[in-house]
Amino acid sequence: MAEKQYVCGYKHCKIHNKIPASEAVIVGNRRYHIQCAETREKLNEMRDLYIDNIDKNVAIVELVSVLNQLIFTKNVNIDYMLFAMKNVVLRKLRIKSPYTLHYIAENKQIQTLWIKENKRKSGETFAN
């Protein structure tokens, strides 16, 4: 008998195939692709990071909408965005509203730090 297949429960799922039961990640009563579960998890982490460290009174709908726009519309790398937000919190940079995150995504200084961080992680050394 063929393995049971599930439709991914993630609203932003971009994977067209169904999920074989053995590969599904179950959260609550929904089943997700591994990648979708990770994306969802990272977005939740960014949302909580913002609420806990930047503005606990932020309009959550607005915050989530900006994060979704960055990741799903602008296709900003999600790991970069998480790194950038952590960096901003670490340096206590001023974030006026969730819309400021669009500038954070394009911040050259943070992008440079991100490249360095990745090189460090992959054990490469800088040429020159």
Ligand SMILES: [Zn+2]
């Ligand atoms: Zn999915």
